[in-house]
Structure formats: C-alpha cells, structure tokens
C-alpha cells in the first residue's frame with residue numbers, strides 16, 4: 001500500500017488523496033513566462049523513474065503536498081518537497 005505523508009495529518013493511505021498530477025520542469029529553451037506556465041501544467045513527461053508530483057488530501061485536511069515518487073516501483077522516495085527555487 002502506498003503511504004503519503006500529509007504535512008498536517010501524518011502518514012495516511014493513498015486512498016485518502018487525490019492525485020494532482022506530475023510537476024514537470026519546463027525546458028530552459030522556453031523563455032516566455034506564459035509558455036512556461038502552459039508547459040508546466042499541460043505537458044507531462046510520464047517518466048519511468050523518479051519525478052515530482054502533487055497530492056491533495058481530499059479525505060483529510062484538504063491541503064496539498066508535493067512528493068517525489070519512483071513510478072517504477074510506485075514508492076514515494078521524498079516527502080514534502082519544497083516548491084521554492086534553491
């Protein structure tokens with residue numbers, strides 16, 4: 001069973017969450033801010049490996065969390081990923 005760690009509620013079963021989609025990074029070749037926004041929202045990579053994605057705690061506190069998940073083994077490898085640039 002996949003466990004998602006909600007920042008408010010702690011570890012909870014994935015069935016309590018709604019998948020919010022992957023959070024891809026637009027390629028550097030796209031410089032227009034509107035095109036970067038479009039690419040980030042609509043152009044998914046569907047990576048076989050580790051990627052960043054959003055989850056919404058629908059049956060809990062109604063907050064979003066960002067994780068990194070390895071899609072090859074369906075396991076979350078990093079919780080509470082910061083969305084702020086380094």
Ligand SMILES: [Zn+2]
Nearest residue numbers: 006009060061
């Ligand atoms: Zn929660």
